[in-house]
Amino acid sequence: SQKIEQNSEALNIQEGKTATLTCNYTNYSPAYLQWYRQDPGRGPVFLLLIRENEKEKRKERLKVTFDTTLKQSLFHITASQPADSATYLCVLTGGSYIPTFGRGTSLIVHP
Amino acid sequence: GAVVSQHPSWVICKSGTSVKIECRSLDFQATTMFWYRQFPKQSLMLMATSNEGSKATYEQGVEKDKFLINHASLTLSTLTVTSAHPEDSSFYICSARDGQDLGEQYFGPGTRLTVT
Numbered sequence: 001s002q003k004i005e006q007n008s009e010a011l012n013i014q015e016g017k018t019a020t021l022t023c024n025y026t027n028y029s030p031a032y033l034q035w036y037r038q039d040p041g042r043g044p045v046f047l048l049l050i051r052e053n054e055k056e057k058r059k060e061r062l063k064v065t066f067d068t069t070l071k072q073s074l075f076h077i078t079a080s081q082p083a084d085s086a087t088y089l090c091v092l093t094g095g096s097y098i099p100t101f102g103r104g105t106s107l108i109v110h111p
Numbered sequence: 112g113a114v115v116s117q118h119p120s121w122v123i124c125k126s127g128t129s130v131k132i133e134c135r136s137l138d139f140q141a142t143t144m145f146w147y148r149q150f151p152k153q154s155l156m157l158m159a160t161s162n163e164g165s166k167a168t169y170e171q172g173v174e175k176d177k178f179l180i181n182h183a184s185l186t187l188s189t190l191t192v193t194s195a196h197p198e199d200s201s202f203y204i205c206s207a208r209d210g211q212d213l214g215e216q217y218f219g220p221g222t223r224l225t226v227t
Contacts, residue, residue: 034215043117043204043218044155089154099145099216103154 002028004102006090012108019077021105023090026071028100030092033066035075038087038104047088048075080109113139115207117219124195124226131191132222134205140185141207145216146178149202161188195226 005024013019023033032051036044050057050066050073057064063076077084090102114137124130134144143162147155159180161167167180179191188207192199202223206216 036218041202041221041223043115043206043221045218046215049215098157098160100157101147101155 002026002100004028004090004092004100006088006102006105008103008105010106010108012110013080015081015109015111017080019080019084019107019109021075021088021090021107023073023075023102024071025092028071028092028094030068030094032093033064033073034091034093034099035062035064035073036089036091038089040087044089077107080107082109082111085109113137113207113209113217115141115205115217115219117205117222119222120220121223122225124224126196126226127194129191129193130195130224131189132203132205132224134188134190134207134219136186136207136217139207139209139217141188141209142185143208144182144188145206145208146180146188146190147204147206149204149221155204158190192224195224197226200224200226 003026034049035047038044048064050064061078065074085108087104087106089104091099093099116135118133146158149155157170158173159167159169161180161182163182163185169175182188202221204221206218208216
């Protein structure tokens with residue numbers, strides 16, 4: 001069955017460092033992959049989308065890589081700030097255009 | 112960016128009653144809307160996909176007679192939880208997708224339902 005794996009343990013980093021979150025998937029051929037941010041009690045907020053034929057996407061302090069051979073995406077936040085603390089969700093969408101969410105990884109940036 | 116609203120943001124109801132949740136796309140036409148539920152510290156679980164003017168497609172294990180979805184216009188979809196029970200208490204989130212873009216979804220702020 002299709003599976004999306006995100007590290008269930010919270011990632012704790014110091015302010016100013018680069019945070020790297022991982023998303024691995026199996027039994028899936030995504031057309032594209034997205035990263036969303038979710039704060040407690042709020043709906044997810046779209047961050048970045050990367051298509052299957054793209055290797056890397058950047059937006060301000062954010063960078064996403066997509067390796068369809070490894071079936072993995074890495075999400076980087078450079079110069080992290082306490083305000084970046086949230087849960088980050090990896091979302092895959094295949095040919096049916098129905099999105100599938102990972103469980104998310106909690107990021108905690110310490111001042 | 113595009114905005115999706117949900118109403119109400121929270122609701123408490125008694126067991127056996129029905130609750131309607133509205134999802135609106137405010138500045139774009141949403142050809143597709145999704146309804147999710149999320150339990151604490153869990154991921155979003157897709158309940159159903161709703162296309163304007165047609166019947167919703169429910170995910171396996173979701174009772175269509177219990178969770179009634181209506182997508183009567185390109186800017187409004189409703190989810191009605193019928194005969195609610197305490198186990199239906201959850202965070203319900205809708206999202207909308209612009210027909211021009213098959214990727215990005217715009218999420219509503221969510222509705223916290225508590226059934227007593």
